[in-house]
Amino acid sequence: MIVYGPVPSRRLGQSIGINNIPPKICSYSCIYCQLGRTDKMRAVRQKFYRPEDIFHEAELKMKQLDSQNRHADYFSFVPDGEPTLDINLGTEINLLKQFHVKIAVITNASLLWMDDVKNDLMKADWVSVSIDAADNNTWRKIDRPHGSLNQRDIINGIIEFSQSYKGTLVTETMLVDGINDQEICIRKIAEQLLLIQPSKAYLLVPTRPPAESSVQRASKANLLNAVKLIQNISGVKTECITGDEEEEGFFFTEAVADDLLSITSVHPVREDIVDELLRKRNADKAVITRLVKQGKLLKFSYEGKKFYRKNIRNK
Ligand code: SF4
Known part of the structure; x- marks a missing residue:
């Protein structure tokens, strides 16, 4: 199933998920990934599903919601892998716009140094980019990127994107105990956020079974410290998502x-x-x-x- 939900989301309201990537094809293999380790590492864009098939499933979903007198606030590209690996992402966003529902993309940002990825994401109304670390060693430890990727290019790509993007740009940082929650790591992230100036910086902790069993959530004290540091250094409004807020109220149909x-x-x-x-x-x-x-x-x-x-x- 490529189109699922809607799933209630604290940030996006009623959100219809678009799963435009087959299971676990990603440019990262994050230690905290709730989908397990990445067995198909990729850093080159390719075709996956036909855009018209995604459109057709979305159309059926919209008809189903209509018949139930329900609505959707967003179509969210939040797949089983990295959404920007899909070379048809821009075409799919254009097609989905016909439904007059806002479009969100949650990306690890690893391909944002590519112009075609920037152009595709420009079409979305809301984009979330991950910044788990701003130094190379910590980035490699937590995100375990594809060998061809370069962190400086990625961060520069995010900064460039932020300068011309007209929609809502937010960042996500997953804080893992002993990996990226120390002050020195947070300061470096905050310095980049100062340049990016997202609408909001979200700090998350792993709340579901991670790829590596040794992964533990950052402590409350470190989280609070991170919020203060980021706000002070970057001036960006910072919010923690630490619980199971987004799970409450999942909608289940009869099926x-x-x-x-x-x-x-x-x-x-x-x-x-x-x-x-x-x-x-x-x-x-x-x-x-x-x-x-x-x-x-x-x-x-x-x-x-x-x-x-x-x-x-x-x-
Ligand atoms: S980027 Fe997302 S899908 Fe890819 S490994 Fe990390 S958490 Fe999992």
């Missing part, structure tokens, strides 16, 4: 199994939230047991909580 698989493909969901939603919809937990048995859904533990995640390697 609970399909919805659960589409949402958990990019967003592991806590077991208690799934249980509560099944209860509200009078759905039987057997649907979950069946998906786990079929190998379509995986059960994980992280920080003492149980999660479900789609098994993206199950065909």
Whole structure:
């Protein structure tokens, strides 16, 4: 399923997800990635799905929402990999504009040094770029980039993009204990944010099972310190997203199994939230047991909580 949701999002309201990249094709293999390690590292853009197929799925989704008297605030490109690897991203954004719904892209920014990627993202209304580190060593440790990528080019690409982009640009920094949450790392990130001047800098912590089990979230004290430092140095409004805010209120249609698989493909969901939603919809937990048995859904533990995640390697 390429088009899924809508998923309620704190930042984007009701957001229809566009999964324009097949499972785990990415230019990074971040240690905190909730989809596991990247087994298909790429740094060259290519074709994946046909833009008209994405448009067709989006059209069906819009009709379904219409029939339910519901609306969407955004189409969000937030796939199982890096969305800008898709050479047709700009064409897809142009096609989706016909629905008069805003377009968001959440990217790791690793290809923003390329002019065609900048041009594609210019078409979106809201773009989030990742900046997990501003020094080469920490970047390699946390994001484990494709060998051909150069961090200076990427940061320069983000700065250039920010100078001509007319939409809303935000940044995301995932703070991992002992990796990028020390003051020296945060200061360097803040110095770049001073040049980029996004509308907002979001600081996140891993709240779902990460690719590497040793990954721990940054402490509250380090997070608060990071907020202060970034605001003081860059003047950019900074906000933390540390909880499960975006999980509450997932919408499940009657086709609970399909919805659960589409949402958990990019967003592991806590077991208690799934249980509560099944209860509200009078759905039987057997649907979950069946998906786990079929190998379509995986059960994980992280920080003492149980999660479900789609098994993206199950065909
Ligand atoms: S977190 Fe995003 S950028 Fe990092 S490996 Fe996962 S999909 Fe790629």
